[in-house]
Amino acid sequence: MTxxxxxxxxxxxILTPHHRGLAQTTQQMHTLIVRIENKEPAVKSKLGKYTDGNVVQVMTSYDELAVGVDGRLCIPCNVDVSALLEFLQQSAGDGKLLQKRMQEARQELEKEAALVAGELGLPILDWESNLPLDAVLKSVRRLPTMDPQAKDLIKGLHVRLSTNTTVAIQAVIISIYDETMQAGDCETVTENFGDYLTSVGA
Structure with missing residues (x-):
């Protein structure tokens, strides 16, 4: 069907609404296909002029024609094809431009994350996929500014940037100190490090 x-x-x-189940996804794809196929050849040929190079996501009948933040063209399955053609004429170029910018931003972020991970000795430095890339990049760039003690503590750990407040424990911080340090001082340093990680979205 795709x-x-x-x-x-x-x-x-083509991106499909996979999260809604196979039956509903199939129905939505079928609905959109039938609507386009029922239009005259001249209209169908015009659609192809604007879809080339774009990412199209099939949406539910409750959604509207829109350009996503990443440049994808969101098309409801029950769209009026004439309205779709008008939308593509106006927005297909914007979609491609946004896609290009997102790709460049993603490449910049991945490059920066690799450098920071190497500098801090992190085997993995990643982030949740729904986070704005510019915010993630700022957080990644702030990580090397932490104090040396904090850097030593996270060395060798998997660090994930997240805004998930439903997770009660995202990491366990284990502090090891020698007899030259008081237990209370170690506790303070550990708590401050935890607060820092929270502040940068880690």
Whole structure:
């Protein structure tokens, strides 16, 4: 079914609403395909002029035509094809531009994260996929500014940037100190380090 939609929207990368279950996804894809196929050839050929190189996501009938923050073109399955053509004429170029910017931002972030992970001795430095890339980049760039003690404590750990407040424990911090340090001082340093990680979204 995805292949059929690619024929009708040539050159587009098709994303399907997989999270809604196979039956509903199939129905939504079928609905959109039938709507496009029922239009006259001249209209169908015009669609292909604007979909090439774009990412198209099939949405539910409750959604609206829109350009996503990452440049994807969101198309409800019950869309009026004439309205779709008008939308593509106005927004397909914006979608491609946003995709390009997002790709560049992602590459910059991945490069910066690799440098920071190497500097701090982190085997993995990653982030939740729903986070804004510019915010993640700022957090990644702040990590090397932590004090030397904090850097030593996270060395060798998997650090994930997250805004998930439903997770009660995201990490366990184990502090090891020798007889030259008081237990209370160690506790203070550990708590401060935990507060710092929270402040940078780790």
């Amino acid at each position: 292949a059929k939609l690619r024929e009708l929207l040539p050159g587009a990368t």
